Amino acid sequence: MLKKLHEDHRYIEALLHNDKKVVQEIYAKFAGKIKRYIINNSGSESDAADILQEALIDIYQQARHKAFQLTCPFEPFLLLVCKRKWLNELKKKSVLQVTNIDDALLTIGEDVFADAELLEKQEAEAKHFEQMFEKLGERCKEIISESLKGDAQEMVAEKLGVTYGYLRKKKSECMAALIQLINKN
Amino acid sequence: MKYSMEDIARFAEGDMDGDERAEFEKVLQADIDLKSGLASYQNIHSSLKMKLSNDDKDKDFKQTLDEVSADYFKQKSKVIPITRYLAWTSAIAAVFVLFLIWSPWQKDLYRQYADTEMIAMVERGENSAALDMQQAANAFNKKDFSVAKATLENVIGAEPGNATARYYYAISLIETGDGAKARIFFSELYKGTSVFKYDAAFYTALSFIKEKNTKSAIVWLRKIPADAAKYDESRELLNKLK
DSSP states (O other): OOOOOOTTHHHHHHHHTTOHHHHHHHHHHHHHHHHHHHHHTTOOHHHHHHHHHHHHHHHHHHHHHSOOOOOSOHHHHHHHHHHHHHHHHHHHTTOOOOOSSSTTTTTOOHHHHHHHHHHHHHHHHHHHHHHHHHTSOHHHHHHHHHHHTOOOHHHHHHHHTSOHHHHHHHHHHHHHHHHHHHHHO | OOSOHHHHHHHHTTOOOHHHHHHHHHHHHHOHHHHHHHHHHHHHHHHHHHHHOOOHHHHHHHHHHHHHHHHHOSSOTTOOOSSTTHHHHHHHHHHHHHHHHHOTTOOOHHHHHOOOOOOOOOOTTOOHHHHHHHHHHHHHHTTOHHHHHHHHHHHHHHOTTOHHHHHHHHHHHHHTTOHHHHHHHHHHHHHSOSTTHHHHHHHHHHHHHHTTOHHHHHHHHTTSOTTSTTHHHHHHHHHHHO
């Protein structure tokens, strides 16, 4: 199904192009709200800084590698992503007192939840794939991570000290091994 | 299924040649399992790339976030101080400030409260504005305010939205005797949403104290709310002014 892009997708494009002015605009508009929310919920100012930064990195990375598209307004989307990230942190620390979690969320549309959930799902999935990748043998990890950097395969082969033919063969074997590992888990 | 996972990998990586590739593409048109196998491969591939490849583009983006974040959040761990001895200097400075605040002999309220250390960011691959910030911080902390003022003027020219630069620039203005111009900058910061909002109000008050305008200083000190970092100092100062 073709998704309808929201006009606020411009924020995502700006993150993708490392547009400092728009990053400043985002911080000017939303940093205060996120700070207040996190400080009101057992966090510190530095937790708030980390959560906002992580959220923006997730959005940037998924826009870059997974063609993430925004179909809802940016503000409630970003706030929801940050809130969920903070909730996960609190769960990890087993802090139970979480107040006013649903304030201002009542007016959020389905589209906002859908976009935030997709972002969260893809992030969790990527983390899981990374964990499976870590279980591969050292040589396979090396071959896959070098190949993913996007350099010419000939250069990768030279760097790893193998022939081009060997690299091609080994890379597909390693990727197949990884996919089997993922499918089993 | 005719094709193995390795074949899918070879196809996706562009490692299949001529006829074999054409044949694969033909089968792909009709074979739903092969299609979903390929889609799953591409999904895993792009996810791993996202997690593992931390290239220059990613680093540049993260640096932008660090720089902007430092203007809006105070206790960011990535903002590192100019000297490596910050833990010590700030502890000593804190004791020193407390000493000054407590000291009954100290009559110059401006000097007593205008004791701010400028903290700049030191990052890899700094641009010239970041280097200027560091230079400005060195001058500022040595109380060489005319050098700090000139250097920060350059930074503001290059980065008009840099709230940190504007804040320390305005303090340098007070220190070099231009309180009226400083207040224009502070009033902008006060209207904005950066972390310097209430520090700007505090310094506006201090600039009036320096000019013996107690009435205006009181007005500005009262603007500082209870959750601001400068609240305690502002109330203390209010008591002394009354």
